[in-house]
Amino acid sequence: MKVSIIITLKxxxxxxxxxxxxxxxxxxxxNNISEVRQGKYFEIDIKETETKRAKDKVEEMCKKLLANLVIENYEIIDAQ
Amino acid sequence: MKVSIIITLKxxxxxxxxxxxxxxxxxxxxNNISEVRQGKYFEIDIKETETKRAKDKVEEMCKKLLANLVIENYEIIDAQ
Structure with missing residues (x-):
């Protein structure tokens, strides 16, 4: 299952x-731009068939490695 | 209008x-990961109220600056 994550600065x-x-x-x-913000995107292909379990695992990865929760937010945008 | 883009490697x-x-x-x-791929994410706040026009402008930005079309794909995932 492929899980997609976006990590943005707070x-x-x-x-x-x-x-x-x-x-x-x-x-x-x-010249009609108000703001540009950059973030990161990850696509993690995980050997897991159940969506809930895959999302939970990926959320754990975000908390432990991918995102710096002091200054960043993560969002799982897709899992399929 | 905020337009969100994901840029991924081909x-x-x-x-x-x-x-x-x-x-x-x-x-x-x-240890149950098959693959991880990283990409970029941009959120562009553009002074434009019509969705179609905002998306067209952002697409032009992708082609001219944000994405390297030789090795990357871009995708507008949201505009609101």
């Missing part, structure tokens, strides 16, 4: 990388 | 970063 955490991309896009003529 | 492109994460997870005892 709302109040500054995102300098997003800011640079914003500036680059503006420099290319895209 | 299927046949090696993903060493994903491989390292896979190994790290295995080292922590998660």
């Amino acid at each position: 709302k109040d955490v500054l995102d300098p990388q997003g800011k640079v991309i914003h500036q680059a896009l503006e420099g290319m003529g895209f | 299927k046949d492109v090696l993903d060493p970063q994903g491989k390292v994460i896979h190994q790290a997870l295995e080292g922590m005892g998660f």
Whole structure:
């Protein structure tokens, strides 16, 4: 089963990388952007057939390794 | 309007970063993983109220800057 996760910086955490991309896009003529925020995306292929169990396992991985919960949020967006 | 994009490596492109994460997870005892692939996630807040126009603009940004179409795919997953 493939589980997809998005990890984003929390709302109040500054995102300098997003800011640079914003500036680059503006420099290319895209001048109606308010904000750009960057995050990470993971696709984990797990040997598990039951959705609930796969999601639980992946959530554990997020907590233990993939996300820094002090400054980041994780969200499981898909499992199939 | 906030548009969310996922950029992933194409299927046949090696993903060493994903491989390292896979190994790290295995080292922590998660031993039922087949594969880990990493991608990027962007959230672009654009001054545009019409969904179709916002998506078109963001698609143009993907093609011109955000994604390297030789090795990457982009997907607009949400616009609201």
